[in-house]
Amino acid sequence: MTQKIKNICCIGAGYVGGPTMAVMAKYCPDIKFNVVDVNIERIKLWNSHNLNELPIFEPGLSEIINKCRGINLNFSNNIKESIALADMIFISVNTPTKTKGIGAGKASDLKYVESCAREVAAFAKGTTIVVEKSTLPVKTAEVIINILKTAEKNKNDEKTKFHVLSNPEFLSEGSAINDLENPDRILIGGDDQNAILALNKIYSRWVKKNKILHTNIWSSELAKLTANAFLAQRISSINSIGALCEATGADIKEVSRAIGSDSRIGSKFLDAGPGFGGSCFKKDILNLVYLSNYFGLEEVGDFWESVVKLNYWHQHRISQLVVKKLFGTVTGKKICILGFSFKANTNDTRESASIQICKDLLDEGALLFIHDPKVDSKQITEDLSKVKNKNVEKNYSGEWATIKNYMDGCDGADAVLVLTEWQEYSQINWEKVSNKMRKPAWVFDARLIVNAKKVIESNLKLWRIGDGYNY
């Protein structure tokens, strides 16, 4: 018989755990959701009265938190109690790339997942469905199952039973709520039919039946890594062609439109930019590279690694280009950076192209004035204060400042560099900006969002990514 789910615990109150449980709580008022985390500060922010202080900015999230928090959605550090109470537990903790030991720099560090499995093994009661929500290497479920099976035996209690499912998350930051409410598909991997049905029943409250896919557990784990690898590959592909456009006089927007009209290629994810960022693309591809090499498939590993290498090269290409256009040196020159998050509509800066490009420019001696509508200056300082260079940590403090009004960053500046596609940057009054800048002054648009005609009419020089037209 399908288990009736009354209490759900989610371990990990991050970019996935928080929004995912919020949407589930919205559609399942009869189920109690306890989102737990070891991070005390993060949980405090999830419980803030002021909804502008939630730890994550996502359009539509605060409205759901306002409606469900304290009713059937709770955030706390009570990990042990919440596990004990739960019929279903989502593991939604971070899975960063290993920094040392076997597989360092490529393989996933599963220490957080393992510690969750051990906590579940220690505190769960009765029959518990354990759901992998984190993105995990293929065969991770085996590790979790082994830890839980040992607990079943050790407890020597007929009633303690675990079923493990894989249910990877495909949301994108900035559109997380919409993605969760209208997913392209829900993927459930596993072999226990009752457990699958129990999770299926939850999603089917708001997701159409034909969008809920069932696979074996290994296919589910691999499909998540593959989806991210394919998406990232498209971005490296379009950025590589963008460089060719600049060299040949072609226009990347026109090329994208032309190839995107082919229904086999499709038009999404073909926007040239400063290179992909975000916490997952690089880490998940490197994980795939590690797995391929582990199984002796080196050519497969090399193929996917080239996607990451191209991205890295592309980010440096942009910073080098800025230096070249500014007469070969930016030492002591003021540059206004527009956008620090890895994409618009999120305050997340993890692996943002802005970090690498700013570091390159700081290395060249530039003075940066950095603006972002949602990223706070503490985060920017944290991201820029350290750079690994031959294992020596280098501190750049004093060579950049964060600004609240981007106009302040344009005062006497030689260049404005648009790195994130925030809507407000597409509406800039370039005449006003131009009046403040030192001439000749440049606008570098790495997102293709500025009004080219207005920039040029304002007596500014313009470079746009993938645009072979010589202004």
Ligand code: NAD
């Ligand atoms: P995150 O770093 O924002 O959140 C993870 C949280 O887990 C942190 O708050 C951390 O304190 C907590 N945590 C770690 N170990 C814990 C433990 N033992 N007990 C309790 N709490 C613990 O990470 P995220 O962005 O939410 O990503 C989580 C997973 O989801 C990753 O595997 C990621 O690859 C995957 N994913 C992320 C996204 C995204 O857009 N960020 C999308 C799809 C999938």
Ligand code: UGA
């Ligand atoms: C990505 C995937 O899109 C999600 O499906 C997945 O769940 C998630 O990773 C994950 O596993 O973490 P996310 O990183 O939030 O989501 O954002 P994307 O919209 O995919 O953008 C990633 C990067 O690619 C950003 O830096 C973005 O600016 C860049 N991008 C995206 C482009 O440069 N061009 C495009 O056409 C699209």
